[in-house]
Amino acid sequence: MSVSPGQIDRREFLVRACAAGACVCLGAHGPPSWAAVPEREARYYRSLPGNRVHCYLCPCNPTMEACGVLSDGQTCFCRVRTNRGGRLYVSNYGRAAAVHTDPVEKSPLYHVLPGAKLLAVAAPGCNLACKCCQNWEMSQAGVEDLHTIDASPEELVRRAVETGCRGLAFTYTEPIVYFEYLVDTAALARKRGLRCFVSTGGYITTEPLIELCRYVDAFSVSVKGFSEKFYLDQCRGSLSTVLDCLKTIHERGVWLEIPVLIIPTLSDDPDEVAWFCSWVIKNLGTEVPVHFVRFSPSFRLKNLPATPVPVLEAALSAALRSGLQHVYIGNVPGHDANNSTCPSCKRLLIQRIGVRVLQQRLDIHESGGAACPGCGRNVPGIWT
Numbered sequence: 141m142s143v144s145p146g147q148i149d150r151r152e153f154l155v156r157a158c159a160a161g162a163c164v165c166l167g168a169h170g171p172p173s174w175a176a177v178p179e180r181e182a183r184y185y186r187s188l189p190g191n192r193v194h195c196y197l198c199p200c201n202p203t204m205e206a207c208g209v210l211s212d213g214q215t216c217f218c219r220v221r222t223n224r225g226g227r228l229y230v231s232n233y234g235r236a237a238a239v240h241t242d243p244v245e246k247s248p249l250y251h252v253l254p255g256a257k258l259l260a261v262a263a264p265g266c267n268l269a270c271k272c273c274q275n276w277e278m279s280q281a282g283v284e285d286l287h288t289i290d291a292s293p294e295e296l297v298r299r300a301v302e303t304g305c306r307g308l309a310f311t312y313t314e315p316i317v318y319f320e321y322l323v324d325t326a327a328l329a330r331k332r333g334l335r336c337f338v339s340t341g342g343y344i345t346t347e348p349l350i351e352l353c354r355y356v357d358a359f360s361v362s363v364k365g366f367s368e369k370f371y372l373d374q375c376r377g378s379l380s381t382v383l384d385c386l387k388t389i390h391e392r393g394v395w396l397e398i399p400v401l402i403i404p405t406l407s408d409d410p411d412e413v414a415w416f417c418s419w420v421i422k423n424l425g426t427e428v429p430v431h432f433v434r435f436s437p438s439f440r441l442k443n444l445p446a447t448p449v450p451v452l453e454a455a456l457s458a459a460l461r462s463g464l465q466h467v468y469i470g471n472v473p474g475h476d477a478n479n480s481t482c483p484s485c486k487r488l489l490i491q492r493i494g495v496r497v498l499q500q501r502l503d504i505h506e507s508g509g510a511a512c513p514g515c516g517r518n519v520p521g522i523w524t
């Protein structure tokens with residue numbers, strides 16, 4: 141999932157992280173002395189003859205001939221799952237590449253606990269290879285390539301409580317490839333009354349996703365393009381898997397927001413944007429928030445310009461015309477479409493500059509619901 145870990149660029153971020161002994165947990169408590177966590181056996185794999193294994197956590201890379209099928213000693217496309225003697229092990233359990241605090245808006249989640257501070261956690265690896273990735277130094281790396289922070293689920297939850305966070309955000313890289321670490325941490329966090337949020341590229345098979353839905357309060361699933369060709373060429377993935385992921389999360393009743401990256405010449409076709417809006421309305425309804433996110437040149441797409449703001453505004457207008465009720469523009473701080481307004485009476489509900497909340501005017505009910513203070517329209521989300 142491509143969200144930026146800060147105002148500094150990624151290389152600088154990692155340089156600073158490494159200089160700080162790989163601990164990037166910002167808080168008043170100083171660097172923690174956390175204990176190493178041993179490598180764990182992976183879940184969602186089956187054994188095959190000849191000491192081979194088949195991982196079915198994700199559909200793997202469609203350009204590989206034997207997707208997810210690994211011979212003894214082989215590491216898969218995500219760089220963090222290895223067959224050792226006929227068993228699949230995950231190397232990034234308890235090995236975070238980043239731990240620090242972020243506002244929930246950074247995920248981006250705009251209909252969730254406005255302004256809440258979260259403990260943002262990332263572990264190395266990703267099962268996609270997006271040429272547009274903002275966090276490629278961490279996502280396109282294994283644990284051996286980075287200085288990681290040894291942090292057990294217990295330590296992450298303790299850190300979240302100590303730093304006054306209302307929950308944890310699993311973000312920056314791809315939480316699916318540290319599924320076991322994520323589920324163990326989220327289960328523990330829930331017991332301590334913390335919320336759990338996942339930012340993902342949505343490249344996961346249905347069975348593990350259904351399990352994940354039991355532990356996660358909200359997902360931000362990024363869509364980076366609108367065709368199978370785009371996903372194959374630009375991400376080494378498939379669009380249909382991501383769309384299935386969106387439908388499954390919606391069907392399970394878990395809160396969902398969709399950042400849609402608009403990349404000049406690659407995913408800015410107005411017809412494709414209109415098609416996607418129709419798909420959302422047909423399959424997820426009109427109330428799911430959609431964020432049109434500005435592309436910034438990075439990784440393998442440094443040759444392309446940043447998305448012109450009028451292109452984002454055209455996508456926003458098309459989405460509103462199609463019937464979507466909560467549409468935002470992301471990565472353009474100060475734009476009016478950073479704000480939440482009532483779809484019925486157009487009253488300002490939440491004012492933001494980028495990821496910063498300036499004011500919040502929703503009527504929040506004891507039941508946990510929220511409404512526009514002007515016309516009483518229900519505004520869906522997680523508000524308490």
Ligand code: SF4
Pocket residue numbers: 141142266267268269270272273274275276279312313314340341375
């Ligand atoms: S899904 Fe794509 S954008 Fe997100 S971390 Fe992975 S490679 Fe980067």
Ligand code: SF4
Pocket residue numbers: 195196197198199200201207208216217218219221267317
């Ligand atoms: S999660 Fe990793 S090991 Fe499993 S199929 Fe996907 S890329 Fe391969």
